[in-house]
Amino acid sequence: MSAAAPAGAQPPRASANVCQAASCLAMGSAQVCRALEAEVAAAGLDDVAVRRVGCLGLCAAGPLVEVPEQGRIFERVLPGDPSSREGLLASLKGEARGGRPVASDPFFSRQVKVVLERCGTVDPENIDDYLATGGYEALAKVAGSMSPDEVTSEVVKSGLRGRGGAGYPTGLKWRTVAKEAGAAGKFVVCNADEGDPGAFMDRSVMESSPHQVLEGMAIAGYAVGANRGYVYVRAEYPLAAERLALAIRQAERRGYLGARVAGTRFSFHVELRMGAGAYVCGEETALIASIQGERGTPRPRPPYPAASGLWGCPTLINNVETFANVPSIIVRGGEWFASIGTERSKGTKVFSLAGAVKNTGVVEVPMGLTLREIVFDIGGGLAPGRRFKAVQTGGPAGGCLPEELLDMPVDYESLTQAGSMMGSGGMIVMDDTTCMVDVAKFFMDFCRQESCGKCVPCRVGTHEMWRLLDRMTRGVASRWDLEQLESLAGMVRAMSLCGLGQGAPSPVFSTLRYFRDEYVAHIDEHVCPAGSCHMGTAEPAAAGVSPA
Amino acid sequence: MSKPKLATIWLDGCSGCHMSFLDMDELILEVAERADLVYGPLVDAKEFPEGVDVTLVEGAVGSSEDLRKVREVRERTRVLVAFGDCAVTGNVPSLRNPIGPRAVLETVYLEKPTHNAQIPSQLVPELLEEDLPVHAWVPVDVYLTGCPPSAARIYECVKRLLDGEAPETVSEAVAWKFG
Amino acid sequence: MSEVRTLQIDGKDVAARSDETILCAAEENEIHIPTLCHLEGLSDVGACRLCVVEVEGTPKLMAACTTTVEEGMKVTTTSERLVAYRRRAIEMLFVERNHICAVCVANNNCELQAHARNVGLDHFELPLMHPALPVDASHERFVMDHNRCILCTRCVRVCDEVEQAHTWDVAGRGTGARIVSDLGMPWGSSTTCTSCGKCVQVCPTGALFEKGRSISEPKARRPYLPYLVRVKERER
Numbered sequence: 001m002s003a004a005a006p007a008g009a010q011p012p013r014a015s016a017n018v019c020q021a022a023s024c025l026a027m028g029s030a031q032v033c034r035a036l037e038a039e040v041a042a043a044g045l046d047d048v049a050v051r052r053v054g055c056l057g058l059c060a061a062g063p064l065v066e067v068p069e070q071g072r073i074f075e076r077v078l079p080g081d082p083s084s085r086e087g088l089l090a091s092l093k094g095e096a097r098g099g100r101p102v103a104s105d106p107f108f109s110r111q112v113k114v115v116l117e118r119c120g121t122v123d124p125e126n127i128d129d130y131l132a133t134g135g136y137e138a139l140a141k142v143a144g145s146m147s148p149d150e151v152t153s154e155v156v157k158s159g160l161r162g163r164g165g166a167g168y169p170t171g172l173k174w175r176t177v178a179k180e181a182g183a184a185g186k187f188v189v190c191n192a193d194e195g196d197p198g199a200f201m202d203r204s205v206m207e208s209s210p211h212q213v214l215e216g217m218a219i220a221g222y223a224v225g226a227n228r229g230y231v232y233v234r235a236e237y238p239l240a241a242e243r244l245a246l247a248i249r250q251a252e253r254r255g256y257l258g259a260r261v262a263g264t265r266f267s268f269h270v271e272l273r274m275g276a277g278a279y280v281c282g283e284e285t286a287l288i289a290s291i292q293g294e295r296g297t298p299r300p301r302p303p304y305p306a307a308s309g310l311w312g313c314p315t316l317i318n319n320v321e322t323f324a325n326v327p328s329i330i331v332r333g334g335e336w337f338a339s340i341g342t343e344r345s346k347g348t349k350v351f352s353l354a355g356a357v358k359n360t361g362v363v364e365v366p367m368g369l370t371l372r373e374i375v376f377d378i379g380g381g382l383a384p385g386r387r388f389k390a391v392q393t394g395g396p397a398g399g400c401l402p403e404e405l406l407d408m409p410v411d412y413e414s415l416t417q418a419g420s421m422m423g424s425g426g427m428i429v430m431d432d433t434t435c436m437v438d439v440a441k442f443f444m445d446f447c448r449q450e451s452c453g454k455c456v457p458c459r460v461g462t463h464e465m466w467r468l469l470d471r472m473t474r475g476v477a478s479r480w481d482l483e484q485l486e487s488l489a490g491m492v493r494a495m496s497l498c499g500l501g502q503g504a505p506s507p508v509f510s511t512l513r514y515f516r517d518e519y520v521a522h523i524d525e526h527v528c529p530a531g532s533c534h535m536g537t538a539e540p541a542a543a544g545v546s547p548a
Numbered sequence: 549m550s551k552p553k554l555a556t557i558w559l560d561g562c563s564g565c566h567m568s569f570l571d572m573d574e575l576i577l578e579v580a581e582r583a584d585l586v587y588g589p590l591v592d593a594k595e596f597p598e599g600v601d602v603t604l605v606e607g608a609v610g611s612s613e614d615l616r617k618v619r620e621v622r623e624r625t626r627v628l629v630a631f632g633d634c635a636v637t638g639n640v641p642s643l644r645n646p647i648g649p650r651a652v653l654e655t656v657y658l659e660k661p662t663h664n665a666q667i668p669s670q671l672v673p674e675l676l677e678e679d680l681p682v683h684a685w686v687p688v689d690v691y692l693t694g695c696p697p698s699a700a701r702i703y704e705c706v707k708r709l710l711d712g713e714a715p716e717t718v719s720e721a722v723a724w725k726f727g
Numbered sequence: 728m729s730e731v732r733t734l735q736i737d738g739k740d741v742a743a744r745s746d747e748t749i750l751c752a753a754e755e756n757e758i759h760i761p762t763l764c765h766l767e768g769l770s771d772v773g774a775c776r777l778c779v780v781e782v783e784g785t786p787k788l789m790a791a792c793t794t795t796v797e798e799g800m801k802v803t804t805t806s807e808r809l810v811a812y813r814r815r816a817i818e819m820l821f822v823e824r825n826h827i828c829a830v831c832v833a834n835n836n837c838e839l840q841a842h843a844r845n846v847g848l849d850h851f852e853l854p855l856m857h858p859a860l861p862v863d864a865s866h867e868r869f870v871m872d873h874n875r876c877i878l879c880t881r882c883v884r885v886c887d888e889v890e891q892a893h894t895w896d897v898a899g900r901g902t903g904a905r906i907v908s909d910l911g912m913p914w915g916s917s918t919t920c921t922s923c924g925k926c927v928q929v930c931p932t933g934a935l936f937e938k939g940r941s942i943s944e945p946k947a948r949r950p951y952l953p954y955l956v957r958v959k960e961r962e963r
């Protein structure tokens with residue numbers, strides 16, 4: 001148990017679970033923890049435990065503290081402000097006062113937690129917490145009593161699809177890798193390079209329940225016949241990396257990783273690899289190059305990593321959230337998992353809800369919930385006086401969905417059909433003060449800067465599209481520029497080598513599809529309907545080639 | 549019936565395209581017979597006339613005067629031909645673009661001269677920020693690449709335009725290479 | 728062991744080895760697909776995208792140089808869309824650097840220039856970027872002019888795969904990507920370069936050239952290619 005827990009077998013009467021994930025830590029939750037310990041001691045509450053846990057979900061309102069016995073979560077428990085802890089302390093004493101009620105507040109009650117099951121309940125730095133909640137049971141069961149094929153079959157039955165972007169059926173991918181001979185060995189890679197602007201779900205999972213990800217990887221290793229795994233974490237996530245490293249050491253010491261996993265003949269070694277700040281290294285072939293110590297640029301597929309990945313060996317690459325789903329699937333069965341969600345999108349999806357909503361944070365919902373339920377029920381809607389305009393999903397390769405589509409179910413197919421995509425789970429809500437041309441420009445600027453430069457359609461095309469969008473937001477663009485933008489968008493999508501270039505035009509396409517009038521207003525009337533662009537800057541002498 | 553009006557103009561270029569034009573040898577007589585050459589370095593006319601049918605524009609647009617001229621030409625011409633690589637891409641004159649006009653003027657007028665170094669400011673048109681192809685400023689109907697375009701292609705282009713062929717098909721027919 | 732595959736390229740029935748690329752199969756049947764980064768004897772990277780073709784049944788365009796043939800494949804190498812896209816890609820290569828063909832050492836011997844002519848590219852709709860780029864003339868015998876480089880990485884590959892010196896690599900990203908020698912040091916101070924000249928021979932443009940050459944002087948690189956192929960075959 002955690003350091004602050006009372007000694008002996010006696011469970012605490014009440015506990016203060018203090019979030020120790022990055023957002024809350026940035027708001028001083030480490031100090032909050034110490035202050036609470038002192039205050040609890042000073043108040044003589046020796047049957048109260050102050051515990052360090054992972055993400056409690058409402059990331060923008062941190063530091064967050066939950067008192068599970070009272071079913072309440074307290075927001076903005078600030079280190080320097082003892083008054084912000086009054087309700088909390090009362091709660092710990094047994095009074096139901098203050099905070100947000102977990103059982104009835106839709107932010108919490110509408111969520112279904114599979115991946116985030118342990119986020120905010122276990123101490124991410126303590127393997128005993130993980131074990132106490134059934135952790136590594138799945139791995140022990142798999143390695144001890146199931147054949148690799150049975151494991152894969154269970155995953156196939158679950159209908160789990162990749163959570164890193166494209167939604168490729170996970171069981172199918174495992175089966176492909178399992179079938180490869182792999183005379184020189186096979187690898188399992190966890191893609192933790194989460195780089196979409198506005199996405200922070202994978203970080204939350206790694207910071208809150210690192211063992212769950214490792215367990216998923218080890219199960220995958222067993223299923224596909226791999227004995228080595230890598231977690232590729234972006235360098236901007238030092239805390240996640242630190243907790244994963246600690247978790248690996250703990251799991252090795254307890255015999256859940258390394259040689260003879262859970263006392264069986266199966267061995268599985270995991271190492272961490274840090275990214276170096278390139279978004280494109282989230283693309284699987286670039287990621288492989290990067291792990292091999294080469295320049296992180298994508299290469300054409302096929303061959304897919306499943307056939308030829310790390311050092312030419314069959315390699316299974318899955319996303320953090322994909323792996324984090326696996327232990328539950330093994331313990332509760334594929335059928336259980338498949339009973340959640342929709343016909344073709346099973347299970348839940350974790351989103352990082354951000355932008356103009358009241359409740360910003362990490363949420364997990366069953367597939368098929370509507371955008372409206374996510375934005376308005378769970379997200380709590382927009383600030384008073386603000387009107388919903390669009391929700392952006394899928395990151396730089398996704399799109400902006402308008403109000404008319406709010407009742408659309410959130411699943412892979414619906415999102416793609418609407419011109420966006422599931423992506424890794426970033427969800428940015430925009431209100432009427434956001435200009436959609438400017439949003440398209442933002443994402444294009446991102447892609448232009450993150451393009452690896454290998455292929456010319458992406459390297460030059462994203463730059464040119466950004467230039468045209470920039471002209472539009474300055475009120476100096478013509479209809480010719482709009483035509484050029486559309487023509488470039490089509491070419492870049494079709495010609496680029498990897499998903500970065502192929503996806504880069506998506507925000508342009510989706511904003512043109514649903515908000516064309518805003519483009520037209522910028523061009524024909526030199527007006528930004530959202531009032532966010534500074535229009536009419538005098539055109540510097542011939543800044544662009546635009547024949548009248 | 550009056551003959552179609554043909555004009556040529558020389559902006560920011562080396563005059564090589566005009567030399568190539570003259571290289572047509574006896575074919576130039578045919579051109580002279582079929583059209584009235586109403587303006588150009590080869591003609592003694594002060595003002596660019598109205599109602600010109602075909603104008604060959606040599607050179608990029610590098611100064612305020614080039615810009616004034618090319619706009620005037622566009623207004624008064626039915627078919628405008630970007631004549632040679634400088635007009636089509638900026639070519640050699642555009643080599644200054646990466647460093648900007650200031651650096652060019654300073655090198656040429658302040659650093660290099662041995663006496664009376666000064667940047668001319670009177671009677672000389674101002675340099676534009678960038679040296680750009682003609683179509684960056686005004687619509688162009690036919691692109692005739694080459695540095696210079698060969699006399700044969702110039703003839704081909706002019707002949708087809710005088711025959712009344714559509715600019716797009718002329719463009720395709722005379723397409724060749726840069727350089 | 729490779730087996731025989733039958734497929735259709737532009738409506739023509741062709742047979743190919745199962746390990747051959749579409750590009751290979753097309754060339755053996757005298758169907759010409761434009762290429763730039765591809766060079767026989769070097770590995771393929773699929774970077775220039777000029778060789779993209781349509782394959783029936785997939786919405787995506789496939790790079791012929793990196794896609795192996797499959798039984799029953801139906802490949803289209805030329806369509807209105809493909810030609811338009813290729814023209815755009817070539818235009819992009821021109822506008823991103825300073826390609827002034829008239830004063831280039833490779834004039835009339837340049838693959839980029841030839842491609843422009845083949846697709847009828849007679850002007851640029853995109854504005855020229857005019858980046859300020861260095862010319863590395865520090866090497867005793869050769870010059871690297873970044874103004875003309877199209878990042879095809881042929882130099883990188885020939886130096887790595889054939890000469891095995893690995894002097895060249897790529898640094899930076901997006902339009903800031905550059906070919907660099909020895910971790911960004913001047914070529915002249917390279918401790919790995921053997922001055923073999925292979926990179927100069929394979930460069931499709933005027934980016935790499937021998938000192939003392941003037942504009943338009945032929946680069947005489949053609950006879951060099953079979954040598955590369957022989958080297959490669961010996962390795963197999």
Ligand SMILES: Cc1cc2nc3c(=O)[nH]c(=O)nc-3n(C[C@H](O)[C@H](O)[C@H](O)COP(=O)(O)O)c2cc1C
Pocket residue numbers: 161162163164165166167168170191192193194195196279280281282283284285317318319320322424498499500
């Ligand atoms: C430009 C680009 C960036 C990507 N970034 C990520 C990422 O940060 N995390 C991730 O899991 N997948 C990312 N992907 C998707 C991966 O290539 C790959 O499909 C995924 O990791 C597979 O895992 P899954 O099947 O579990 O989704 C990215 C793809 C592209 C094209």
Ligand code: SF4
Pocket residue numbers: 280297298450451452453454455456458459496497498499500501502
């Ligand atoms: S699409 Fe962009 S990121 Fe992908 S290989 Fe091409 S240049 Fe690199």
Ligand code: SF4
Pocket residue numbers: 885886890892893894895919920921922923924925926927
């Ligand atoms: S001259 Fe030879 S060794 Fe030197 S960089 Fe070129 S290919 Fe490499």
Ligand code: SF4
Pocket residue numbers: 875876877878879880881882883906926929930931932934935
């Ligand atoms: S220097 Fe030449 S061979 Fe090397 S990448 Fe540039 S264009 Fe290609």
Ligand code: FES
Pocket residue numbers: 761762763764765772773774775776777778779790791792793
């Ligand atoms: S030749 Fe195939 S992509 Fe360059």
